[in-house]
Amino acid sequence: MPFQQEFYKSAFSVDNIIFGFDGDTLKVLLIKRREDPYGGQWALPGDIVTPTEDLVTAAKRVLLQLTGLRDVYLEQVHTFGKVDRHPKGRVITIAYYSLINIAKVDIAPASFAEKVEWKEVRSIESLAFDHLDIMQTSLARLQQDLKLRPIGFELLPEKFTLTELQRLYEVVLQQDLDKRNFRKKILNMNILNTLHELQSGVSHRPAKLYSFDQIKYEDAKKNGVIFEI
Amino acid sequence: MPFQQEFYKSAFSVDNIIFGFDGDTLKVLLIKRREDPYGGQWALPGDIVTPTEDLVTAAKRVLLQLTGLRDVYLEQVHTFGKVDRHPKGRVITIAYYSLINIAKVDIAPASFAEKVEWKEVRSIESLAFDHLDIMQTSLARLQQDLKLRPIGFELLPEKFTLTELQRLYEVVLQQDLDKRNFRKKILNMNILNTLHELQSGVSHRPAKLYSFDQIKYEDAKKNGVIFEI
DNA sequence: GCAAAAGTGTTTTCATTACACCCATGT
DNA sequence: ACATGGGTGTAATGAAAACACTTTTGC
Numbered sequence: 001m002p003f004q005q006e007f008y009k010s011a012f013s014v015d016n017i018i019f020g021f022d023g024d025t026l027k028v029l030l031i032k033r034r035e036d037p038y039g040g041q042w043a044l045p046g047d048i049v050t051p052t053e054d055l056v057t058a059a060k061r062v063l064l065q066l067t068g069l070r071d072v073y074l075e076q077v078h079t080f081g082k083v084d085r086h087p088k089g090r091v092i093t094i095a096y097y098s099l100i101n102i103a104k105v106d107i108a109p110a111s112f113a114e115k116v117e118w119k120e121v122r123s124i125e126s127l128a129f130d131h132l133d134i135m136q137t138s139l140a141r142l143q144q145d146l147k148l149r150p151i152g153f154e155l156l157p158e159k160f161t162l163t164e165l166q167r168l169y170e171v172v173l174q175q176d177l178d179k180r181n182f183r184k185k186i187l188n189m190n191i192l193n194t195l196h197e198l199q200s201g202v203s204h205r206p207a208k209l210y211s212f213d214q215i216k217y218e219d220a221k222k223n224g225v226i227f228e229i
Numbered sequence: 230m231p232f233q234q235e236f237y238k239s240a241f242s243v244d245n246i247i248f249g250f251d252g253d254t255l256k257v258l259l260i261k262r263r264e265d266p267y268g269g270q271w272a273l274p275g276d277i278v279t280p281t282e283d284l285v286t287a288a289k290r291v292l293l294q295l296t297g298l299r300d301v302y303l304e305q306v307h308t309f310g311k312v313d314r315h316p317k318g319r320v321i322t323i324a325y326y327s328l329i330n331i332a333k334v335d336i337a338p339a340s341f342a343e344k345v346e347w348k349e350v351r352s353i354e355s356l357a358f359d360h361l362d363i364m365q366t367s368l369a370r371l372q373q374d375l376k377l378r379p380i381g382f383e384l385l386p387e388k389f390t391l392t393e394l395q396r397l398y399e400v401v402l403q404q405d406l407d408k409r410n411f412r413k414k415i416l417n418m419n420i421l422n423t424l425h426e427l428q429s430g431v432s433h434r435p436a437k438l439y440s441f442d443q444i445k446y447e448d449a450k451k452n453g454v455i456f457e458i
Numbered sequence: 459g460c461a462a463a464a465g466t467g468t469t470t471t472c473a474t475t476a477c478a479c480c481c482a483t484g485t
Numbered sequence: 486a487c488a489t490g491g492g493t494g495t496a497a498t499g500a501a502a503a504c505a506c507t508t509t510t511g512c
Contacts, residue, residue, distance in 0.1 A: 010280050012241060012310075012321060051239050051319050055310040079308045079323050081241075081284040090280050092241060092323075094308050163491075180493070181475070204489040205482035392464075409466070410502065433462040434509035464508075471502070481492070 010090040014059045015046035015131065017077070017095060017138040018067070019121075020102030021155040023164065026121045026171050027102065028135065029066065031113035037087045038128035042119070044135065046093060047112075059096040066116060067107060073099040073154040075145065077138045085130050097138045099154035146172055147229050150191060153212035161199055161207035162186065169229055182229075189225050191217040239319040243288045244275035244360065246306070246324060246367040247296070248350075249331030250384040252393065255350045255400050256331065257364065258295065260342035266316045267357035271348070273364065275322060276341075288325040295345060296336060302328040302383040304374065306367045314359050326367040328383035375401055376458050379420060382441035390428055390436035391415065398458055411458075418454050420446040 018029040030042045049058040081092035192210045199206040247258040259271045278287040310321035336345045421439045428435040
């Protein structure tokens, strides 16, 4: 550890809450820490922000290392800075959540981690540092954002069925939604492209595929359409 | 400047967006900086967070210094950390907004400021550092929060009239509201005490005074009442 | 008695909710 | 032919919006 850090013992880091959806449950990407403090425990991936790097840049760097993905939906959540939150010194951390299409990712263990794994959000009971708190705060924020912004699509493949979309909302918000009302609401907003293409490989009537259209969304917004689920 | 700071040139600060309402306009407390960088310019009050101090503690300290107030409504907004946002080195800053009753305050210039003044939010066109951006982000957040949480009262005297409350909402949200509908909505929530006391010193029919009741609010919330304006 | 803001209900409009059956495909 | 999820419309309900006149006080 360089002298000035040893002395001043003050630094800032980013922590990433990387959400993924596998069609059934909401997951978050965790690492198993190799070293102390909290060696062997599950934690959120994160890293110290270097002196010449913007906060988002650092968050994107961690994300790229772990998932190989660029251009990912990223949102700053909150900054956690309790004096004693890190046993080795003063580290305040800025939390970012990101939404990724879980199928696109082939996760690669980073050097600082023994393992990297998708864990079901609902099953997580403890994490290193104050990461459980951070994760819960981020989840609450995701739930809030999901209702008011068209970001759910970030968690799905580019082409998706309305049922898949609905299921995503149900899982994240933890509430059941009415099928007909849900479809009406989404389709009336006019923010989706109806692809003239069907689901395949299912043993029932295949569903129509849709994709989110950013341009349509901007247009709709101009015309006073307010996204809300 | 101590050696390790000179060397590492990395620090974190808090900046406070202190909102006040004078019955007519929304104001924010600004300081005129005494020293460079940005000497002579208006800025948000803030300070470096010491190594042994929590973030909220630092924010409260700045607030106390400037206003003499403790126990103030305080909310973390966002963290600003662009590499070049501070000309003297790397300083990331955590923004907190607070809501205070403007009448309670006798503002005291802090040592680092030439002047401290309430400025109309709408009239502010530039500030030192990235403080304009910070202020605008905080205002947007306040507007959002004001609609969904019973925090408007924090900006008013303990006893207030419904017209005052309505005016506050109109000014902050920048939209007109219907008098009867507004009253209906607020009173139906059952979160106010009707004081059996009237306004005095006005040259028209005096209005009833009300106060916000936290206990009533908690009760209402339990019964499924959702605060929304 | 006039100016100024306080106070008060009803109707209309619109958005949300609740709800059940036929359809297309794979096995 | 049966199992599985896909796809569709209407009526009922409740919340939000629109709207105008009387009341009380100070001057």
